[in-house]
Amino acid sequence: MSGAEAAPPRGFASVRGALRGGLREALGAPALVLGAGYVGFGALAGDAGISPLLALVSTLLIFALPAQIAMVEMWQLGTALPALVLAVMMTSTRFLPMAATLLPQMRHPRWSGRHYTFAAHCIAMTGWAIAMRRGPEMAAEHRLPYFCAFTMGLWVACLAGTTAGFYLSGLFSELLTVGLVFLNPVYFILILLRETRSRVGVTALLCGAVLGPPVHLMIPEWSLIVGGTLAGLIAFGILEAGARRGG
Amino acid sequence: MGAETELWLLMLVCAAATFAWRGGGLWLSRAVSLDGPLMRLLACIAYATLAALVSRIVFLPAGMLETTALWERLLAAGLALGVFLALGMNLLAGVVTGGAALILIVALQGG
Numbered sequence: 001m002s003g004a005e006a007a008p009p010r011g012f013a014s015v016r017g018a019l020r021g022g023l024r025e026a027l028g029a030p031a032l033v034l035g036a037g038y039v040g041f042g043a044l045a046g047d048a049g050i051s052p053l054l055a056l057v058s059t060l061l062i063f064a065l066p067a068q069i070a071m072v073e074m075w076q077l078g079t080a081l082p083a084l085v086l087a088v089m090m091t092s093t094r095f096l097p098m099a100a101t102l103l104p105q106m107r108h109p110r111w112s113g114r115h116y117t118f119a120a121h122c123i124a125m126t127g128w129a130i131a132m133r134r135g136p137e138m139a140a141e142h143r144l145p146y147f148c149a150f151t152m153g154l155w156v157a158c159l160a161g162t163t164a165g166f167y168l169s170g171l172f173s174e175l176l177t178v179g180l181v182f183l184n185p186v187y188f189i190l191i192l193l194r195e196t197r198s199r200v201g202v203t204a205l206l207c208g209a210v211l212g213p214p215v216h217l218m219i220p221e222w223s224l225i226v227g228g229t230l231a232g233l234i235a236f237g238i239l240e241a242g243a244r245r246g247g
Numbered sequence: 248m249g250a251e252t253e254l255w256l257l258m259l260v261c262a263a264a265t266f267a268w269r270g271g272g273l274w275l276s277r278a279v280s281l282d283g284p285l286m287r288l289l290a291c292i293a294y295a296t297l298a299a300l301v302s303r304i305v306f307l308p309a310g311m312l313e314t315t316a317l318w319e320r321l322l323a324a325g326l327a328l329g330v331f332l333a334l335g336m337n338l339l340a341g342v343v344t345g346g347a348a349l350i351l352i353v354a355l356q357g358g
Contacts, residue, residue, distance in 0.1 A: 029338045032339055033338055033339055033342045036342070036343075036346075044311070050254060051251065054254060057258070058261070061258070061259070061262035062261055062262045067265055069310065070310070071257070071258070073311065074310075075254070075257065085257070085264055088261045088265070089265070091300065092265045093268060093296055094293060096275065097289040097292040097293035098272060098293045099270075099271070099276060100272040100273075100275040100293075101276075101279070101289045102276075103276035104279045104281055105281065116276075117273060120269040120270060120273040121269055125297065174311075175350055175353055177311060178311050178312065178315060178349065179346040179349050180346060181311050182315075182345060182346055184304075185305050186323070187342045187345075188300075188304075189305075189324065190328070190331050190338055190341045192294075192297060192298070194331075194336045194338060196294065200290050203291070204290070204291040204292070204293075204294035204298070205295070205297070206298070207295050207298070208294060208295030208299040208302065209298040209301070209302040210302075211299060212298060212299030212302035212303045213303055215299070216299075216307050217307070223303065224299055224300055224303070225296075228292055228295050228296025228297075228299045228300075231295035231296075231299060232289075232292030232293070232296065233291070234295075235291040235295055236288045236291040236292075239287070240284075
């Protein structure tokens with residue numbers, strides 16, 4: 001797989017080991033790269049005159065970079081508030097199927113409702129893509145602590161990145177901020193390519209990537225919910241037909 | 248209501264709106280069995296929505312990225328992908344290349 005990094009351990013001996021393992025695996029390239037993306041968000045917030053505390057709290061409470069960037073940019077443009085909230089909400093539709101597919105893998109009698117609620121809040125691209133691949137390699141009991149610790153490691157980096165971006169934004173040229181904002185989509189592309197191994201994942205990614213832009217041109221506000229669902233249904237159809245033919 | 252208070256309220260509403268999807272997924276997850284067709288369907292929708300989002304940001308961005316041209320973004324993303332693959336799927340090197348390449352490409356145009 002990744003040649004530059006040491007292969008991570010497959011399973012864990014205990015819940016404590018899973019917590020440590022999740023934290024350790026986050027505090028490497030994932031934390032650095034996501035943290036750098038949040039430098040871009042911090043710089044945008046600084047330019048928009050948003051208080052640093054609000055920017056930091058939004059990183060903890062929203063924890064979705066495209067939604068946070070959309071919120072700041074649209075607020076700066078003076079978008080009407082209902083339209084702004086709808087737009088932010090529509091950039092985050094992915095969390096529903098992501099939560100619905102990751103959380104069942106974490107079921108274990110040891111964990112209760114509040115644990116799952118916290119894990120649901122932790123769901124974001126990086127942790128999800130990695131946990132979808134790593135989860136089956138470890139005991140069911142260890143998946144939830146591994147995932148939550150991984151996300152908390154990312155939070156440290158995201159908060160640090162938001163703070164750095166905020167206070168350095170005065171020094172950044174507009175072009176540098178553009179470069180930092182661009183880190184996010186590049187990061188998403190590369191981590192999806194690296195972590196997606198399943199046929200389901202690859203087929204659905206291709207369908208979504210192809211259908212995303214044309215659907216957005218037709219129905220900008222609803223493009224992710226409609227385009228994502230439509231592309232997902234097409235991928236599902238292709239896979240089921242293939243499975244039936246393959247026997 | 249001051250602008251600051253309004254902004255806090257707005258952020259909290261956005262946080263609630265974002266959690267609504269995560270919480271909805273949590274609620275739905277109770278009905279999902281690990282090996283069932285619903286799991287496969289939802290996984291397809293999850294991956295497809297992620298890809299649609301990324302593809303939209305690259306092809307039809309809003310906000311700051313709109314100031315760059317499509318070919319500039321595609322070239323920068325292509326270079327990022329090349330370095331990422333050449334270095335054995337090195338995430339950090341790939342992402343840094345992408346950001347630096349876009350800045351350089353735009354700077355060279357303007358210069």
